[in-house]
Amino acid sequence: MSYQNSTEGSSSNAPLYEEGSLLKQPKAVWAVFFACIIAFMGLGLVDPILLAIADQLEATPSEVSLLFTSYNAVMAVAMxxxxxxxxxxxxxxxxxxxxxIIAIFSCLGGLSNGIWPLIGLRGGWGLGNALFVATALTAIVTLSKSGTAKAIILYEAAIGLGISIGPLLGGELGSISWRGPFLGVAGLMVIAFVSLLILMPKSQVPQAGKLPKTSLLDPFRAMKHRSLVVLGVTACLYNFGFFTLLAYAPFVMGLSERGLGYVFLGWGLLLAITSVFMAPRLQQRFGTIKSMCAMLILFGVDLLAMGIWTSTQWLIIAAVIIAGALLGNNNTLITTAVMNAAPVERSTASAVYSFLRFLGGAVAPFLAGKLAEWYNPHVPFVVGAVFVVLSVFFVLANRKHLNHVDDMESGH
Structure with missing residues (x-):
């Protein structure tokens, strides 16, 4: 089977939820799944140490937030x-x-002695993550024997597991030194490299030159499909809320590295559980677009509550954990929609979508830090909530370009 198959699972006649057990997958899928868990542990590993980095490198919250900005900006373009x-x-x-690439730049980051070199090295980390993330999604979806949507659920579950385990390990390592999580990521990447090298069969890997080569212009040509652009811009807008929570919430929770690790462990566990068990049921009962809009509205309300009661520690902690459930559902729903939105190769659809959404992820963390410095700690969450609500209005205004996503489920 070709990794670049552009018709199976992405044609307008393919159902979103096909028959086949989620757990009955080829070894190649499980190899990529395991590597995804380790790769996404890298994101969560860093989150509990943001305060420690700010303190020990004498950086402001907005400067520390650039660790997310450089990472997401490079990743967006690299996609x-x-x-x-x-x-x-x-x-x-x-x-x-x-x-x-992730291993090299995370290791160098752990050895750096200034905030600006660290920001630059995180950009290199973003390049490695772009190569891995976009390709892993394509590999799992194409190699899976259980259908497009269930493969996406598997991919989102790997993300959730990685994001949930990462903060726990990051909190423990970060309580020793802020360098620990960076060096820990490098070590984990070595494990991921070996597992993928051994477990992913050579017979499943297309040889260079035997497949049509994808042009650098293909993602730009794919943008003529309005459905892809609508979903990408929607993700860009709601990522303002997502990365405000991820990059700025640690600064208002008043917890230690270990405490932050446990909070984001709860966030990631809910993200993983809902992406696998709840999102498919929502999609089947209410449809992709309605379910997605509902989750985004609830996430906007969650952020607004954080903005109003920013100084109430227990509420901020609870809101962060609850957000995991909302984001887990939404991530699976929108990723499934993207994979079936347009008659283009999965890798191209993923590139367009990821490019647009990570643009929001690049601007949001720095904006959140600056808003807090210019005004007060409440404003970043309120602004994040506004952007999330705007994403819902944008979806509804362009609903006619997305109706076919739900029609595909019933075979229309």
Whole structure:
């Protein structure tokens, strides 16, 4: 089976939820699944140490937030070239290259002595993550034997597990030194590299030159499909809320590195559980778009509550954990919609969507830090909530371009 298959699972006749057990997958899928867990542990590992970095490197919250901005900005742009690279190197080599780049830059980050070198190294980390994330999604969806949507659920579950375990480990390592999580990521990437090298069969890897090469212009050509652009811009808008929570909430919780680790452990566990068990049921009962809008509205309300009661510690902690459930549902719903939104290769659809959504992820963390410095700690959450609500209005205003996503489920 070709990794670049552009018709199976993405045509207008393919149902969103096909028959087949979620757990009955080829070894190659489980190899990528395991590597995804370790790769996404990297994001959560860093979150509990933001305050420690600010303190020990004498940085402001907005400067520390640039660790997310450089990461997401480089990842957004790099997403546009992942398809061209993977079609030339093959999926397995691209995944391994991404892992190596993450390991190198996370290790160098752990050895750095200033906030600005660390910000630059996080950008390199973002490049590696772009190569890995976009390619991993394509690999799991295409190699899965259980259908597109269940494969996406598996992918989102790996993200959730990685994000939930990461803060726990990051909190423990960060309580020793802020450098610990960076060096820990490098070590975990070595494990991911070896597991993928051994467990992913060579027979499943397309050889360079035997598949049509993806052009660098393909993602831009794909943007003529309004459905892809609508979903990408929607994700860009709600990512303002997502990364406000991720990058700024630690500064108002008043917890230690270990305490932050446990809070984001709860957040990630709910994200993983809802993405696997709840999102499919919501989609089947209410439809993708209605369910997505409902989750986004609830997330906006959650952020607004954080903005109003910012100084109430227990409420902020509870709101962060609850947000995991809302984001877990939404991530699965919107990713499923993207994979079935347009008749283009999955890797190209993923590149367009990821490019647009990570633009929001690049601006939001720095904006949140600056808003707090300019005004007060309440404003970043309120502004994040406004952007999330705007994403709902944007979806509803362009609903006609997304109706086919739900029609596909019933085979219309």
């Amino acid at each position: 546009l070239i992942t398809g061209a690279i993977s079609s030339r190197l093959g999926i397995k080599l691209t995944l391994l290259a991404g892992i190596v």
